[in-house]
Amino acid sequence: MRGFDTLIGQGALVRRLQQAISSGRVAHAYLISGAPGSGKKTLAFTFAGALFCQNLDDNACGTCRNCRRIGANNHPDVTIVRPETGRIRISQIRQLKDKFALQSYEGSWKIGIIIDAETMTEAAANSLLKLLEEPSGKAVIMLLCTSRSMLLPTIVSRCQTIPMRRLAKSEIADFLANEHQLPPETAIVIAGLADGRLGQAIEIASQENLAWKDEVLAVMTRREGQGLAALRLAAKLDAEPEAIEFCLRVLSSWLRDMLLVTSGCSQTEVVHQDRYPDLLALSGALNESVVMRAIRQVESTRRALEANANRRLALDTLLYQMADLTSFSPASEVYKYGKSSRS
Amino acid sequence: MSYLSLYRKYRPQRFEDVVGQEPVVRTLQNALQRGRVAHAYLFSGPRGTGKTSLARLLAKGLNCSQGPTPNPCNVCSNCQRISDGFAMDVVEIDGASNRGIDEIRDLRENVRFAPTEGGHKVYIIDEVHMLTTDAFNALLKTLEEPPERVVFVLATTEPHKVPETIASRCQRFEFRNFTTEQLVMRLRQVVEAEELDVTRAALELIGRHAAGGMRDAIALLDQAISFQTGRIEEGHIAELLGVVPGEQLCELLNSIAGEERLAALTLLHQMIGSGVDPAQLGKDCIGFLRELMVAKVGSRTYLTTDGEDLVGRWPALASLELERILTLIDLLARAVADMRWMSPVWLPLEMAVVRGTGDNLMEDTKSANMRGDATWLQELTQRVAYLEAAIKELKAIGTPWDNRLSPVIDETRPDHGSSHEWAASESGGGLEDQVSTSASSSREAEFDSLLSQWGEVSEILRQERQAPVEAFLREAIPQGFDSDGRLLLAFPRAKEFHKVSLEQPKNREALERVLAPIVGRAIEVVCLFEDDIPQRKILTKVESMEAKTGAAGPEPEASGSTPEEEVLAPGLKGADRSTEGEQVDLGAGNPALEAALKIFGGTVVELKDDTGEGSKQQ
Numbered sequence: 001m002r003g004f005d006t007l008i009g010q011g012a013l014v015r016r017l018q019q020a021i022s023s024g025r026v027a028h029a030y031l032i033s034g035a036p037g038s039g040k041k042t043l044a045f046t047f048a049g050a051l052f053c054q055n056l057d058d059n060a061c062g063t064c065r066n067c068r069r070i071g072a073n074n075h076p077d078v079t080i081v082r083p084e085t086g087r088i089r090i091s092q093i094r095q096l097k098d099k100f101a102l103q104s105y106e107g108s109w110k111i112g113i114i115i116d117a118e119t120m121t122e123a124a125a126n127s128l129l130k131l132l133e134e135p136s137g138k139a140v141i142m143l144l145c146t147s148r149s150m151l152l153p154t155i156v157s158r159c160q161t162i163p164m165r166r167l168a169k170s171e172i173a174d175f176l177a178n179e180h181q182l183p184p185e186t187a188i189v190i191a192g193l194a195d196g197r198l199g200q201a202i203e204i205a206s207q208e209n210l211a212w213k214d215e216v217l218a219v220m221t222r223r224e225g226q227g228l229a230a231l232r233l234a235a236k237l238d239a240e241p242e243a244i245e246f247c248l249r250v251l252s253s254w255l256r257d258m259l260l261v262t263s264g265c266s267q268t269e270v271v272h273q274d275r276y277p278d279l280l281a282l283s284g285a286l287n288e289s290v291v292m293r294a295i296r297q298v299e300s301t302r303r304a305l306e307a308n309a310n311r312r313l314a315l316d317t318l319l320y321q322m323a324d325l326t327s328f329s330p331a332s333e334v335y336k337y338g339k340s341s342r343s
Numbered sequence: 344m345s346y347l348s349l350y351r352k353y354r355p356q357r358f359e360d361v362v363g364q365e366p367v368v369r370t371l372q373n374a375l376q377r378g379r380v381a382h383a384y385l386f387s388g389p390r391g392t393g394k395t396s397l398a399r400l401l402a403k404g405l406n407c408s409q410g411p412t413p414n415p416c417n418v419c420s421n422c423q424r425i426s427d428g429f430a431m432d433v434v435e436i437d438g439a440s441n442r443g444i445d446e447i448r449d450l451r452e453n454v455r456f457a458p459t460e461g462g463h464k465v466y467i468i469d470e471v472h473m474l475t476t477d478a479f480n481a482l483l484k485t486l487e488e489p490p491e492r493v494v495f496v497l498a499t500t501e502p503h504k505v506p507e508t509i510a511s512r513c514q515r516f517e518f519r520n521f522t523t524e525q526l527v528m529r530l531r532q533v534v535e536a537e538e539l540d541v542t543r544a545a546l547e548l549i550g551r552h553a554a555g556g557m558r559d560a561i562a563l564l565d566q567a568i569s570f571q572t573g574r575i576e577e578g579h580i581a582e583l584l585g586v587v588p589g590e591q592l593c594e595l596l597n598s599i600a601g602e603e604r605l606a607a608l609t610l611l612h613q614m615i616g617s618g619v620d621p622a623q624l625g626k627d628c629i630g631f632l633r634e635l636m637v638a639k640v641g642s643r644t645y646l647t648t649d650g651e652d653l654v655g656r657w658p659a660l661a662s663l664e665l666e667r668i669l670t671l672i673d674l675l676a677r678a679v680a681d682m683r684w685m686s687p688v689w690l691p692l693e694m695a696v697v698r699g700t701g702d703n704l705m706e707d708t709k710s711a712n713m714r715g716d717a718t719w720l721q722e723l724t725q726r727v728a729y730l731e732a733a734i735k736e737l738k739a740i741g742t743p744w745d746n747r748l749s750p751v752i753d754e755t756r757p758d759h760g761s762s763h764e765w766a767a768s769e770s771g772g773g774l775e776d777q778v779s780t781s782a783s784s785s786r787e788a789e790f791d792s793l794l795s796q797w798g799e800v801s802e803i804l805r806q807e808r809q810a811p812v813e814a815f816l817r818e819a820i821p822q823g824f825d826s827d828g829r830l831l832l833a834f835p836r837a838k839e840f841h842k843v844s845l846e847q848p849k850n851r852e853a854l855e856r857v858l859a860p861i862v863g864r865a866i867e868v869v870c871l872f873e874d875d876i877p878q879r880k881i882l883t884k885v886e887s888m889e890a891k892t893g894a895a896g897p898e899p900e901a902s903g904s905t906p907e908e909e910v911l912a913p914g915l916k917g918a919d920r921s922t923e924g925e926q927v928d929l930g931a932g933n934p935a936l937e938a939a940l941k942i943f944g945g946t947v948v949e950l951k952d953d954t955g956e957g958s959k960q961q
Binding site: 009012015016019020023024025026027028035090093094097123126127128129130131133134147149153154156157158159160161163165166167168169170193195196248249252253256259260263264265269271288292295299302303 | 346348351389390391428437439440442469470472473500556558559562565566568569570572582583585604605608609612615616617618619620621622623681684685686687688689690693694697698701
């Protein structure tokens with residue numbers, strides 16, 4: 001644990017929390033929301049560290065005994081609740097309440113960190129309500145979740161909400177270039193794919209992923225023999241299913257770029273900036289509705305794959321269609337949509 | 344004691360402090376005044392509307408040393424202890440944690456003991472909807488006739504989960520959401536008491552965002568205070584909430600309304616850069632459009648911030664039509680829903696912008712049908728115009744429709760009587776040709792487009808669970824439309840079963856239903872045997888169709904007919920439909936009739952036994 005400085009681009013949030021600590025206005029309940037990989041846990045643990053730190057007043061030094069114990073999940077006054085077999089159950093919340101009913105072990109704060117709070121069962125969530133409203137003594141409960149809309153409104157209204165900010169592309173790109181020694185032109189593409197989440201960016205910035213990206217785009221930009229290339233790629237992906245998610249993301253970001261370019265957006269606004277000329281050339285032959293339909297096609301394939309569709313078949317169909325968008329036929333799609341609306 | 348959240352600090356301690364909820368407050372105060380306090384209350388309402396607060400106030404009113412009073416003093420030891428939560432006689436139970444039957448049994452044990460310090464024992468069961476069924480039932484008898492001087496207050500956000508037997512034993516009070524004005528009023532009281540500096544616009548933004556919950560509102564204010572020292576303005580709150588300030592929102596919506604796609608996308612990307620939450624932005628846009636919609640309908644003006652009219656500054660936004668507002672709301676709502684699973688999280692919004700700034704980009708037929716989309720209408724209009732022109736042409740030629748149905752007798756050809764109708768109509772002369780030529784080009788085009796979609800017909804039939812129909816259809820070869828626009832299907836003689844099966848009303852109607860949307864009009868299907876059609880009438884189309892669909896059918900030998908002749912094929916109708924065909928057979932057994940036919944030509948329409956003559960048409 002190295003203090004709030006590890007959180008890139010969350011300056012406003014951090015200042016808010018630091019101000020709360022220094023002005024003695026620490027609330028008893030915080031709801032930290034943000035997409036996976038956006039730094040929720042880092043923020044929660046650093047905040048806990050800052051409350052306990054022996055060296056610094058409003059930050060965690062990471063070296064004192066308290067900071068180290070928190071970093072090692074070993075502090076008696078910091079309780080962590082996380083889902084067991086997928087859910088957080090009422091018994092876990094009861095344990096937390098029992099702990100909060102007592103004085104703290106070391107006479108200072110009592111802190112509860114509930115990770116993946118949206119997995120609380122209904123009973124668990126309800127049994128948290130009274131504790132969340134009026135805990136006794138110096139207590140802080142932090143709930144971490146993907147989106148606040150997934151929690152009971154009665155829970156949300158008892159907390160101060162801290163939405164993790166999505167970072168600008170340039171912030172992530174700078175970080176990747178400085179800390180991970182990526183060349184700037186690659187860094188900006190990865191940053192675009194990471195959807196404003198630093199953790200995501202670091203996760204996907206691997207050589208294999210870069211290779212996959214190039215492969216997908218090679219198929220998309222091919223002028224002839226696309227069909228065969230697409231099927232080859234599908235076969236390869238079928239053998240390495242863990243790359244599918246990333247490749248679909250590349251694919252939809254590519255289509256999104258195409259949509260933006262047809263609308264006249266500039267190079268800095270697209271994800272695949274290094275291939276702007278290709279985008280310009282390809283998008284000339286297409287109109288928006290075809291591109292949007294293609295995007296929907298990618299999404300429905302994604303969902304089909306989640307629902308255990310025949311992987312090879314789904315990939316074959318999708319990539320084959322996407323490889324040559326000019327002949328991507330909307331007619332059959334129209335029928336499909338028409339049908340699904342009736343049924 | 345650590346810092347106390349403002350919403351806990353400013354829980355109303357007197358009935359006068361309660362904002363809104365007048366019906367509840369007045370009823371409770373009157374009950375206290377007249378000594379008619381019931382033994383059980385059920386408070387229900389959304390979060391942050393004052394259920395727990397009023398329950399505690401009621402306890403205070405009952406136990407204040409001034410006796411049951413509508414105005415508890417807040418200074419006596421009883422009042423103090425209730426405020427601090429130490430009172431022996433006020434038992435607050437968390438129904439969600441103590442939800443089992445055992446806890447309720449404990450409660451029943453303790454209810455019997457008399458109050459120790461105040462006049463009444465008050466049991467406040469919060470989140471009562473989470474009690475188990477057993478626990479509820481165990482409570483019933485106690486709740487109906489509790490010992491003297493015991494009052495139950497049950498509080499819940501979900502009254503529908505409370506059994507009726509419980510609800511009927513309580514006096515029930517519904518708490519309502521606060522209006523924004525009420526929230527702002529209370530916030531201002533808090534601001535004054537805390538000696539803070541907060542602008543009115545900021546308070547209003549808080550109020551709007553709290554959506555009727557007092558706790559939400561005060562918690563937000565609290566957050567703002569810990570966020571910002573000194574004067575708090577609207578921008579600070581917006582930053583705190585991660586919402587786009589009203590100004591930028593207007594600019595974005597204005598450029599969408601003005602169909603400036605590039606400008607709108609650029610604005611959107613600026614917002615991405617500043618770290619706005621996409622879902623929140625989508626919801627804010629919807630919220631703004633909703634206000635605009637309500638203002639358009641004309642009930643009252645929502646669109647004022649600090650008294651300034653936004654609409655004047657954004658002309659495109661101001662002139663947005665109601666229809667378009669609804670469309671945009673639809674688009675944005677869909678985008679917000681899509682965000683949960685779409686991978687570049689901004690993509691749904693970008694698509695909504697692109698679609699919102701284009702004329703005819705409605706994506707699927709569903710929305711096209713629903714909204715009367717431009718392309719859809721255009722297509723229909725064109726079709727109608729075409730049909731009108733065709734009818735006009737027909738009328739100009741002056742051909743009575745009925746004549747065309749009947750055979751035209753050509754005296755120059757003596758052998759006409761032995762042949763069937765098409766022989767007659769084929770030789771129908773200049774008049775017929777004109778008509779057929781004019782109609783034929785449209786029919787032909789229609790038929791071509793149908794052939795190109797023939798594969799889909801099968802697919803749709805399968806999807807519609809009409810697999811048998813599809814199977815019968817496989818043996819059929821579409822021949823074209825007759826002059827009435829009926830679709831002619833030819834079957835090989837060997838496939839009689841298929842033909843007969845497809846002719847059954849159930850199957851035929853299923854096929855017609857599927858064909859109608861493809862052809863774009865209601866359509867009738869006529870089944871024929873191949874060899875009933877003169878060889879030269881069988882269409883070359885068959886080959887082209889086979890190339891497209893790959894359906895194997897017996898290859899007709901003859902070909903080379905011109906498109907005009909296709910349309911003459913209507914002559915087929917009648918005679919070859921099985922029902923009328925029977926009549927012809929009937930007539931064939933009758934020598935008198937045969938003789939008559941030989942002389943006059945024509946078809947047998949009706950056979951009357953009494954006269955022994957067929958009345959025929961000419």
